[in-house]
Amino acid sequence: MTFVLTDWMNPQLLQVEQALMQWTDPEAPAGLGQAMRYAVLDGGKRLRPLLVLAAAQAVGGDSASSGPAALRAACAIELIHAYSLVHDDMPCMDNDVLRRGKPTVHVQFGEAQALLAGDALQALAFELITPDDGSVPPLVQAALAGLLSRAAGYQGMAGGQAIDLASVGLALSEAQLRQMHRLKTGALLLCSVQMGAVCAGQPEAKVMTALRHFGEALGLAFQVVDDILDVISDSATLGKTAGKDVAADKPTYVALMGLAPAQAYAAQLHQQALAALDASGLPLAQTLALRALADMVIHRNN
Amino acid sequence: MTFVLTDWMNPQLLQVEQALMQWTDPEAPAGLGQAMRYAVLDGGKRLRPLLVLAAAQAVGGDSASSGPAALRAACAIELIHAYSLVHDDMPCMDNDVLRRGKPTVHVQFGEAQALLAGDALQALAFELITPDDGSVPPLVQAALAGLLSRAAGYQGMAGGQAIDLASVGLALSEAQLRQMHRLKTGALLLCSVQMGAVCAGQPEAKVMTALRHFGEALGLAFQVVDDILDVISDSATLGKTAGKDVAADKPTYVALMGLAPAQAYAAQLHQQALAALDASGLPLAQTLALRALADMVIHRNN
Numbered sequence: 001m002t003f004v005l006t007d008w009m010n011p012q013l014l015q016v017e018q019a020l021m022q023w024t025d026p027e028a029p030a031g032l033g034q035a036m037r038y039a040v041l042d043g044g045k046r047l048r049p050l051l052v053l054a055a056a057q058a059v060g061g062d063s064a065s066s067g068p069a070a071l072r073a074a075c076a077i078e079l080i081h082a083y084s085l086v087h088d089d090m091p092c093m094d095n096d097v098l099r100r101g102k103p104t105v106h107v108q109f110g111e112a113q114a115l116l117a118g119d120a121l122q123a124l125a126f127e128l129i130t131p132d133d134g135s136v137p138p139l140v141q142a143a144l145a146g147l148l149s150r151a152a153g154y155q156g157m158a159g160g161q162a163i164d165l166a167s168v169g170l171a172l173s174e175a176q177l178r179q180m181h182r183l184k185t186g187a188l189l190l191c192s193v194q195m196g197a198v199c200a201g202q203p204e205a206k207v208m209t210a211l212r213h214f215g216e217a218l219g220l221a222f223q224v225v226d227d228i229l230d231v232i233s234d235s236a237t238l239g240k241t242a243g244k245d246v247a248a249d250k251p252t253y254v255a256l257m258g259l260a261p262a263q264a265y266a267a268q269l270h271q272q273a274l275a276a277l278d279a280s281g282l283p284l285a286q287t288l289a290l291r292a293l294a295d296m297v298i299h300r301n302n
Numbered sequence: 303m304t305f306v307l308t309d310w311m312n313p314q315l316l317q318v319e320q321a322l323m324q325w326t327d328p329e330a331p332a333g334l335g336q337a338m339r340y341a342v343l344d345g346g347k348r349l350r351p352l353l354v355l356a357a358a359q360a361v362g363g364d365s366a367s368s369g370p371a372a373l374r375a376a377c378a379i380e381l382i383h384a385y386s387l388v389h390d391d392m393p394c395m396d397n398d399v400l401r402r403g404k405p406t407v408h409v410q411f412g413e414a415q416a417l418l419a420g421d422a423l424q425a426l427a428f429e430l431i432t433p434d435d436g437s438v439p440p441l442v443q444a445a446l447a448g449l450l451s452r453a454a455g456y457q458g459m460a461g462g463q464a465i466d467l468a469s470v471g472l473a474l475s476e477a478q479l480r481q482m483h484r485l486k487t488g489a490l491l492l493c494s495v496q497m498g499a500v501c502a503g504q505p506e507a508k509v510m511t512a513l514r515h516f517g518e519a520l521g522l523a524f525q526v527v528d529d530i531l532d533v534i535s536d537s538a539t540l541g542k543t544a545g546k547d548v549a550a551d552k553p554t555y556v557a558l559m560g561l562a563p564a565q566a567y568a569a570q571l572h573q574q575a576l577a578a579l580d581a582s583g584l585p586l587a588q589t590l591a592l593r594a595l596a597d598m599v600i601h602r603n604n
Contacts, residue, residue, distance in 0.1 A: 025456065030464040031464065112394045112467050122424050123451050126428050127452055129447075138444035141447065145432045146443075149426070153429055154334055156425075159330055161418055166332035
């Protein structure tokens, strides 16, 4: 059985880009729409949307991954990710001026508009998954909004950012570092997988547990690879400032473990993620996209 | 038929305060919970929660206003309101140091934590209305999340703030001013009424239309009174800096119309709001709390 990721991925990416373009209104008042679109369109790997669509396919096959719920969930989680980058880049946070090779939103539109654009993107994420046109069952809408709000908030991404903020210059243990990343980046990656599954109906508990294990391992692997890339890559390849974790004295897996052990740890997490899919009982053919995305996360260079 | 607002209101306020205290976790990571609680607890008139509960009662009687959906919706909209104040007060926006007589969140906790606390409060609002304990039907959860996201986002509050930001020092027409306020403050007040109604089940179209008219008139009246108070009141009574609209050269109804015509306009909107309730067909007794809240909005001094 051969599976070529790009054959699966490219039409999905096209669909996501078109939907994001359609659902971010350039006519939103007083330049807000332009700032929102600048933050979202034409950039980013779209890993989270791809995970949503791949997880929907893993659980429900093509009909689930091509349905309106999965596309809306895919775009919603990307909006949450995009808003977090906008706010993260602001002067009071990481004070970054470059993102995906472009000036950051506050550099381009001013701090006040960046703040508002982030806020509006978060609201829009919940708007996308609660359409009033009958295309997504209320049960699915409620489940999606429940998952997304918890992953984005104090128990998830925002909580992880607060830990990150408080930990600069501190010597974290591996357990503390893992907790920070589990919330900061892991929660949203796990949520992508869970949202995709929920779009395919009400999966049995065994499947949801396996997908949780997959999502947790993948989320952690993502961060370990991120820390490795910050050390071994350059700004042009990354599309953002390389070496900034070291410069900011931020705790990283590389700082904690050393480079080679961090690479070995990433490989181990990769295998854990694939093993979770093996244990899910889902048809192998339906999980190929999720497996290929896990490979991509490990082997990416930006 | 006598109705004493405080007799109705005080138990509701107690319930809302207790729920907000329960649902904002002081253990949220790295000080985030403390900043979130500081932003929400022990302050504010709780007008929006009261509108939710009063609207639930108007449509469904005591059983609706005392049910879990209404309390969750009441707290959710207050969290959205609270987050908007936190972000609004930040240096890149209004740069306010005083709110409800206390230092603003960024003064107390730093800008980065204020930004995160606002973000986390928005997510928590959606978390509250999507409980996974079976207490709120999925149909109601989906309807609440749909209403709240639209009222908070680019078509609502965030859009209004963008217009506000862009309009400082500009001469707005009354139509432009009304549009700004319809989004900036009106959308959330209207949403409070709509969320309350939805908590009582699926009200008929005639009722929803009447409540929309009520909420729109009330929202506009609220802003006109706000502009009047900015001119005629002092900082101690307001609990925030008086005269700041004039100082910032912001467009207001008083600036546009003059003081006495603005007062007459507020009285006219008050009557429109009450007339909408008359036209709703709802039992008079069930609408007394909504009517009394409308009176309070007009006659408040802070």
